[in-house]
Amino acid sequence: MKSRIAHSAVPTFKYKVTRYLLEKEVVMNWSTLNKCILMLFLGSLMHVIWAIWKSVVLLTPELWRWVNLALxxxxxxxxxxxxxxxIGMIGICHYFRKQDWTRRYMPYIAVATFVVSLCRDGYLVGVLSPATMVTYISLPTVxxxxxxxxIVYSALIPATLYLVSCGYLSFFGQLTYAPLFLLTDFPYKNGFWVLSMLFFIVPILLTCLVLFEILLSQWRYREALIAHLSQVDPLTNTFNRRSINQCLxxxxxKQAPSYAVILVDLDHFKQINxxxxxxxxxxxxxxxxxxLAGHIREQDVLGRFGGEEFILVxxxxxxxxxxxxxxxxxQAITQIELYDEHNxxxxxxxxxxxxxxxxxxxxxxxLSQADQALYQAKAYGRNQVVLYQPLEPAAS
Structure with missing residues (x-):
């Protein structure tokens, strides 16, 4: 028969793999250096995307009139x-990961370098452009x-001051707004500028959405795992006392039909230990x-109620x-095959x-009645099954 327990008494291979992935492979559980490597890898992709865009523009003479070619x-x-x-910083994080200075300083250096590169290109395409705004909002959130x-605020605060200063100076004509483009008209009427903004926005937005989805999914998995672990006994992987009480x-x-509670206590268990x-x-x-799991129905419930005490509902x-x-x-318990170190x-x-x-x-x-019946089974010599019988009132 099958029993309604949280998992099998001995965790299956699938359960072990799932638990490993949830506990060890959650991005939020990575070391800070591994997170730095992830961020630097994404930063490398951003530089590749920017280089591709600039190369395409340089190879397309029809677009030269819209950009500052020298810049x-x-x-x-x-x-x-x-x-x-x-790429070099990824190598430093990887090969010197055991060094104390790497763990202490590289997160600040990596985040600062990443933010500086984004701020520089943000100024070039316009500090108030959609690409810059999407980047500014999305990346700090992740x-x-x-x-x-x-670590984040050490780079975010200077970046904010930089972008605000660039916007202020551009407004008063002290700096050229979006110097990479030759904008002689309202930018949203320039199809090339709009398409370029979309080209910058889409990779950043998709990257952040994917990261958000991964982090959110793994957060939910971890919460589910925590909820599972709070409901089961870690040794037998059956329901614990708290879960059994909730079931009862x-x-x-629900005013369910008649049900039975069976308390099971191993005799002289201390001697085994x-x-x-x-x-x-x-x-x-x-x-x-x-x-116990093999002798109850799927609708029934099995749990560990104490040290060597189990409960069946x-x-x-x-x-x-x-x-x-x-x-x-x-009877099945008396036939369990358990051997000591001498076989x-x-x-x-x-x-x-x-x-x-x-x-x-x-x-x-x-539960009190079942406990009284269990006490009687112990008093009768153990290895007994006793059904609780209410005492009849004495005749007057």
């Missing part, structure tokens, strides 16, 4: 130089997700979990059905206490 050639060389600078605030509370709230070590005790708990079950399930589980068998048993809900019995009371 364009100069900036093409600067873009190629910037590309090699970014940066604040990836890096510590002091929901059954009470004392004589064979805690690793063998853990192995015993995992195998018991396998056995059998939905829509009668007292007879509950006793049958408990008895099958009891000698380790035998152990379990006691079972059963309580049945009646007329929307509060789950706290039901």
């Amino acid at each position: 364009l050639k100069q900036q093409l060389v600067i873009n190629l130089f910037g590309l090699f600078v970014f 940066g604040l997700v990836l890096f510590e605030r002091r 509370e929901q059954l009470n709230h 004392d004589e064979h070590g805690h690793h063998k005790g853990d192995e015993a708990l995992v195998q018991v979990c396998h056995v 059998l939905k829509q079950a009668t007292a007879h059905q509950a006793k049958q399930v408990a008895e099958r589980c009891r 000698q068998p380790i035998h152990f048993t379990a006691s079972f206490g059963i309580a049945l809900s009646h007329h929307n019995t509060p789950y706290e009371k039901l």
